Amino acid sequence: MSRPAWQVTVAVLSVLVCLLASARPSMAQSMDDLIRQADAAGAKGLPVAPLKNKIREGFAKGHNPRQIEAVVNQMVQNLESADRIAREVEPGAAAAARESAVTLLADALGSGLTGDEIRELQRQAQATSSQDLAGAAKGLSFIKEARLPVNEGAAVMSEAVRQKFRAFEMQDLGREIKRREADYRAGRVSLQSLREAIAKGARPETILRDSRAATPERPAATRPTTTTDRPERTTTPTDRPQRPERPVDRPTTDRNR
Numbered sequence: 001m002s003r004p005a006w007q008v009t010v011a012v013l014s015v016l017v018c019l020l021a022s023a024r025p026s027m028a029q030s031m032d033d034l035i036r037q038a039d040a041a042g043a044k045g046l047p048v049a050p051l052k053n054k055i056r057e058g059f060a061k062g063h064n065p066r067q068i069e070a071v072v073n074q075m076v077q078n079l080e081s082a083d084r085i086a087r088e089v090e091p092g093a094a095a096a097a098r099e100s101a102v103t104l105l106a107d108a109l110g111s112g113l114t115g116d117e118i119r120e121l122q123r124q125a126q127a128t129s130s131q132d133l134a135g136a137a138k139g140l141s142f143i144k145e146a147r148l149p150v151n152e153g154a155a156v157m158s159e160a161v162r163q164k165f166r167a168f169e170m171q172d173l174g175r176e177i178k179r180r181e182a183d184y185r186a187g188r189v190s191l192q193s194l195r196e197a198i199a200k201g202a203r204p205e206t207i208l209r210d211s212r213a214a215t216p217e218r219p220a221a222t223r224p225t226t227t228t229d230r231p232e233r234t235t236t237p238t239d240r241p242q243r244p245e246r247p248v249d250r251p252t253t254d255r256n257r
Contacts, residue, residue: 031059034072046079047099050106078106081115086130089122093130104134104167111141121154125161135167136160139174143191146181152191153177159198169204176211189214 034055042048051072058068082105086098093101105118118137127133136157143153153174160170183189189211197207 029065031055031065034065034069037069037072037076041076041079044080046076046083047103047106050079050103051075075106075110078109079103081109082106082134085115085118085122086134089127089133090130097131101130101134104138105130108134108137108141111138112144113137113141117144117150117154121157124154125158127161131167132161132170135165135170138167139170139172139177142171142174142178146178146184148177148181148184148191152195156191156195156198159195160204163198163201165198165204172208173204176208180211 035052038048038051038055041051054072054075055068058071059065079102082102083098085105086093086101090098090101108118109115117140118133121127121136121140122133125133125136127136139160140150140153140157143156144150156177157170157174160173165173177184177191177194180189184191194207
């Protein structure tokens with residue numbers, strides 16, 4: 001005996017709902033769920049520490065788990081892209097060195113630099129060390145955040161790589177350029193002149209010292225001193241009544257009475 005048509009329809013819909021539910025990715029509900037996702041990324045050879053730090057920071061600030069998951073997923077994508085770039089540049093790098101470079105490259109990607117810009121930077125600099133490329137990329141990300149020309153910034157960082165600047169020195173250089181963004185925009189200094197100075201042998205400590213010395217100190221904000229002329233208090237003399245004089249001769253009493 002065949003089943004009624006409506007029962008068949010209900011059965012088919014139930015199966016479809018179950019299939020859709022199983023195909024839908026599960027959403028994180030707790031910190032442990034996200035930590036497991038970070039461990040899964042670590043199983044692929046990606047750095048785990050920045051992911052777990054971001055997860056703990058998000059929960060400490062009271063953010064929604066789904067918002068934290070979205071941030072972590074973006075970080076995983078950046079780490080995967082950074083890992084590919086690092087392996088292209090230095091296939092035989094030690095695990096610890098590659099992990100440090102991947103973390104820094106992913107940070108540069110998260111700051112707005114693109115994979116194509118990093119590869120173009122590597123092409124110009126002819127960098128053979130993933131750590132050097134990562135430092136240059138992070139320095140370039142500061143320049144891009146300052147809304148200065150990326151191609152000129154890449155020329156500066158490429159020259160820094162060729163002159164054997166260390167990774168942290170290139171980051172400091174990019175950070176200093178960003179700090180003086182207004183001077184670069186006003187034309188008081190230029191990325192081209194900076195690149196030429198590096199090409200002539202200027203070392204990072206000299207560049208940073210001169211740059212900081214050239215920045216005028218802004219006067220501290222002072223509260224305006226306004227003096228208000230208050231009217232002088234007028235004192236009106238008041239005539240106090242004089243105390244009556246005591247009689248000189250005091251009355252004597254006859255105690256013998």
